[in-house]
Amino acid sequence: MRVTSTECVGAGCVLLRLRPEEGHLPECRPGQFAQLRVDGPGVFLRRPISIHDVEGDEISFLVQVVGEGTRWLADLKVGDRLNVVMPLGNGFSMPASEGRVLLVGGGVGVAPLLYQGKALKEQGIPFAFLLGARTKDLLLRLDAFRQLGDVYVTTEDGSEGERGFVTQHSQLSASDGRWTMIQTCGPTPMMRAVARYAQERGIPCEVSLENKMACGVGACLCCVQQTTEGHKCVCTDGPVFDAQMIIDN
Amino acid sequence: MADLSVNIGQLALRNPVMTASGTFGYGLEFQDFVDLSELGGIVVKGTTLHPREGNPYPRMAETASGMLNCVGLQNKGVDYFCEHIYPQAKDLPTRVIVNVSGSAIEDYVETARRIDELERIPAIELNISCPNVRQGGMAFGVTCEGAASVTRAVRKAYGKTLIVKLSPNVTDIAEIARAVEAEGADSVALINTLMGMAIDAEKRKRILSIGTGGLSGPAVKPVALRMVYQVAKAVKIPVVGLGGIMTATDAVEFLLAGATAVEIGTANFIDPSVTEKVVRGIDEYLARHGFSSVKEIIGALED
Numbered sequence: 001m002r003v004t005s006t007e008c009v010g011a012g013c014v015l016l017r018l019r020p021e022e023g024h025l026p027e028c029r030p031g032q033f034a035q036l037r038v039d040g041p042g043v044f045l046r047r048p049i050s051i052h053d054v055e056g057d058e059i060s061f062l063v064q065v066v067g068e069g070t071r072w073l074a075d076l077k078v079g080d081r082l083n084v085v086m087p088l089g090n091g092f093s094m095p096a097s098e099g100r101v102l103l104v105g106g107g108v109g110v111a112p113l114l115y116q117g118k119a120l121k122e123q124g125i126p127f128a129f130l131l132g133a134r135t136k137d138l139l140l141r142l143d144a145f146r147q148l149g150d151v152y153v154t155t156e157d158g159s160e161g162e163r164g165f166v167t168q169h170s171q172l173s174a175s176d177g178r179w180t181m182i183q184t185c186g187p188t189p190m191m192r193a194v195a196r197y198a199q200e201r202g203i204p205c206e207v208s209l210e211n212k213m214a215c216g217v218g219a220c221l222c223c224v225q226q227t228t229e230g231h232k233c234v235c236t237d238g239p240v241f242d243a244q245m246i247i248d249n
Numbered sequence: 250m251a252d253l254s255v256n257i258g259q260l261a262l263r264n265p266v267m268t269a270s271g272t273f274g275y276g277l278e279f280q281d282f283v284d285l286s287e288l289g290g291i292v293v294k295g296t297t298l299h300p301r302e303g304n305p306y307p308r309m310a311e312t313a314s315g316m317l318n319c320v321g322l323q324n325k326g327v328d329y330f331c332e333h334i335y336p337q338a339k340d341l342p343t344r345v346i347v348n349v350s351g352s353a354i355e356d357y358v359e360t361a362r363r364i365d366e367l368e369r370i371p372a373i374e375l376n377i378s379c380p381n382v383r384q385g386g387m388a389f390g391v392t393c394e395g396a397a398s399v400t401r402a403v404r405k406a407y408g409k410t411l412i413v414k415l416s417p418n419v420t421d422i423a424e425i426a427r428a429v430e431a432e433g434a435d436s437v438a439l440i441n442t443l444m445g446m447a448i449d450a451e452k453r454k455r456i457l458s459i460g461t462g463g464l465s466g467p468a469v470k471p472v473a474l475r476m477v478y479q480v481a482k483a484v485k486i487p488v489v490g491l492g493g494i495m496t497a498t499d500a501v502e503f504l505l506a507g508a509t510a511v512e513i514g515t516a517n518f519i520d521p522s523v524t525e526k527v528v529r530g531i532d533e534y535l536a537r538h539g540f541s542s543v544k545e546i547i548g549a550l551e552d
Contacts (some may be wrong), residue, residue, distance in 0.1 A: 037519065044466060045311050045518060083522060212310050214316060215518040219274035221294075221320045222309035231302055231323060235280075 003080045004058060011138040013108060014074040017050070017060045018082060025057045026087060030116035031183075031208055031240045034061070035085030035216040040072035045228050047073060049215045050112040050185070050239070051087065053144075057134075062111040062140065088216050089239045092116050092206055094123060101127040104166050104194050105197075106186025112208055113185060115187030117148040129150060132166035132190065135159050141197045145163050167193045179203055195243035204241035251448050251535040252542040253291070253528070255509050256489050258410035258435030259392075260372045262344060262381050262510060265543055266500065266528045270295055270348035270374060270414075271320065273335050287528055289510060290344035292374050293334075296364075299519060300326035300357040304380035304381060305458040310447035315466025315493070316443050319381040321455045322350050327360045339369035339475040348414070350376040351505065351516035354389075354402045361407040371409055374433075375400065378416030378441035378461045390416035390441075393428035393474030404433040412489060415439040415480075417469075420474045423483035430484045438489035438512065439480060440473045448542075467493040474506050481548055482506020495523070497530020507548040 001018040007235045010016045021023070028051050035046040047069045052062045054242050065074045066136035076082065101120055101174070103113040120127040128150040133139045136159035153161025154169050155236055162169050167190075171178075184194045198205035211234040213223040218236035225234050227245040233239065267290040273279055276291045285291065303323025310317045324330075330347070338345050348363050351357040364373055377390035389395040400413055413429045415419035415422055417440035424449065426437045440446055442463025447456040456463075473492025481488045490508030494500050495516045503511045516523045533545060540546060 042313065043311075044314055044316060083520075142351065178290065181275070212307055212309055214318070215272070215521075216514075217274070219278050219279050219523065220309070220318065220518060221274055221323050222318055224303070224306050224308065224323070231306075 001082050001084050003076050003078055003082060005078060006074075006076060009141055011064070011108070011133075011140055013062055013064045013140055015060055015141070016063055016073065017058055018084065019058050021081070022195070026086040027053065028054055029091035030119045031091035032087040032089045033239060034059075034084050035088060036061070036073060037083035038069045038072045040068060041054055042134030042164050043072060044067040045069075045214055046216065048088075048210070048216055048235070049073075051115055052111045052119065052210070053115050061223055082161070083139060085216060087237060090237070093238050094119065095125060095181045095204075097123065097125050099125065100178060101125060101181045101183060102171070102179040103127060104129055104130045104182060104184040104186070106132045106190040107138065107156040108140065109190075109208070110145070111185070113183070114141065114144060114148070116183060117145065119212060128171070130154070130166050130169055130171060132186070140159065159204060164249065165193065166190060167197050173241070181205070184208070192247070195247045198243060199247060206240050207243045207246065208240050209238050250532055253532060255543060257372070257412065257489065257510055258388055260290075260410040264528050264531070265504065265510035266290040266381060266524055267292055267346070267489070267510060267512045268517065268524060269512040270376065272514040272517045275338050276343070276345065277337060279517070279521055282524050287341035287525045288343045289545060290346055291341070292346045292348050293338065293385045294328050295322045295348045295350040295376050295379065296324050296327050296360060297351055298327055298360045300324065300329065307458055308462070310456045310462065312445070312447065312464065312466070312468060314469035315464055317447050317457060317462035317464050319459050319462035321381040321459070322379055327363050331363060335367055336371070336479055339367070344372070345370055346374055348374045348376050348413070349403075352382065353440060354399050357399055357401050357489070358406045361403045364549070365407050372412060373407060373409070374404055374412045374414050374438055375514065376414050376441070378414050380416070380444045383542055384414060387416050387418060388486060391419050392422055393481075396425050397428040397432050400429040400432040400434050400543070410435045411464060412436040412438050413439055416441050416445050417472060417476055419491075423479045425444065426480040426484050430486050434486060436487045436489055436509075437480060437484065438491065440476055440492045443469050443472065445552065465493070467495055469493045470499060472496070474502060476509050477503055478506040487491065494527070495519070497527045497534060500527050500531055501534050501546065504543065504546050505550050509547055
């Protein structure tokens with residue numbers, strides 16, 4: 001694929017857009033991911049990155065620089081070629097149309113929720129985003145989320161939206177059953193808290209995991225998550241899991 | 250096109266390129282990326298008598314030019330393989346070899362016996378070299394007596410081609426190779442992973458759940474080449490070479506060092522279609538150097 005644009009979006013993140021060099025983008029479901037090949041020094045394995053958005057034949061990834069591999073990806077320039085294996089994994093489920101879905105994201109974990117919001121909107125399923133970060137500057141792509149639907153925000157320092165964690169937001173403390181499904185991606189403690197909230201109220205909840213991965217296709221068994229059904233590969237059985245399967249693990 | 254066919258005991262391969270156990274699933278996972286009919290064979294995931302959950306997460310650490318893993322032989326057991334995997338695997342358009350692992354000699358024997366009943370599995374690779382299980386595994390592979398005793402027992406129970414996969418975590422791998430050859434092994438495959446460790450300095454912790462893991466990838470290739478060279482000189486049975494092969498040139502180097510066939514492992518994670526490229530690259534090498542058969546370059550190092 002070829003890089004069509006790169007954009008710094010704050011919080012050490014780069015928005016990378018790519019197009020196939022020829023032909024069309026394969027069909028991708030929200031919550032799936034891609035394995036990006038890094039040809040930089042000191043990096044051996046591909047980097048699994050969730051699909052942030054798809055527009056026609058253009059796909060975008062939100063890449064947070066955390067090490068050498070993601071640094072190399074963030075430094076790509078328009079026109080550069082990138083070897084991508086995709087789409088991989090299962091993706092979020094599409095709930096019934098009578099419900100209301102809350103998409104809860106934290107930090108760079110908001111990435112796959114944008115594309116899921118777009119899919120829900122296309123299906124006519126009511127939904128909203130609840131996005132959290134430590135502080136205002138670390139909230140990613142708020143404008144893009146706001147274009148799709150309602151966005152509720154928490155910051156730990158109160159610099160934007162309500163002060164506190166996502167689970168303390170008034171949208172969640174109101175126990176009026178307004179959410180019939182929660183889908184979440186973010187730091188493990190956040191997802192655990194969201195999953196417990198959902199469990200206590202009997203709301204179906206899906207979590208998207210990012211265990212360290214090698215092959216991405218279910219062959220090496222490195223990225224396993226302990227579940228109620230034993231070890232499951234995050235790359236092929238996930239990355240999206242029913243929270244009930246993993247909440248105690 | 251040159252003649253790429255080779256033989257490992259009774260096992261006839263259309264070309265010398267196979268996949269290494271634990272890196273290619275059951276082949277089915279890679280059908281989107283590779284035309285399996287282009288491969289010499291695939292060695293499927295380590296199979297044990299009873300199901301194994303493997304080691305806890307984290308099981309993997311990236312290293313300079315390689316990776317460590319401590320998966321610990323996670324698999325659903327030989328019965329599951331026979332009932333659920335074999336019905337699909339038997340029709341794959343390539344040779345399917347089962348990697349047989351265990352923690353006691355009786356387990357190896359019983360697993361091999363069950364695999365022997367599967368008509369379309371022409372060979373097993375006896376894994377006496379997994380560094381990631383507490384009992385058995387590598388324990389058999391690090392002494393001549395251990396390697397010989399498990400090979401002897403399985404040889405009695407298993408009639409088809411028996412390949413024994415050796416551990417590099419030994420003082421003299423040639424001595425172990427000779428010991429299994431003497432007990433009737435048809436071939437030896439080497440190397441399994443080198444035992445290593447990764448540490449997170451910030452957290453002051455070992456990264457892998459069991460502390461240690463097996464190193465693979467290009468980082469181990471020079472060690473593997475040296476061992477294949479030594480073993481090929483020491484035994485008469487064919488040697489299967491593996492360890493860090495990423496390209497056709499790497500594969501050719503193993504053949505020159507004395508390997509009759511090669512296995513490609515960790516490279517499948519970086520490029521899932523690498524195996525086909527290696528087959529084509531070997532053919533191009535043979536053409537470029539005027540060889541009509543790949544057999545002409547096996548052990549063909551000049552002084």
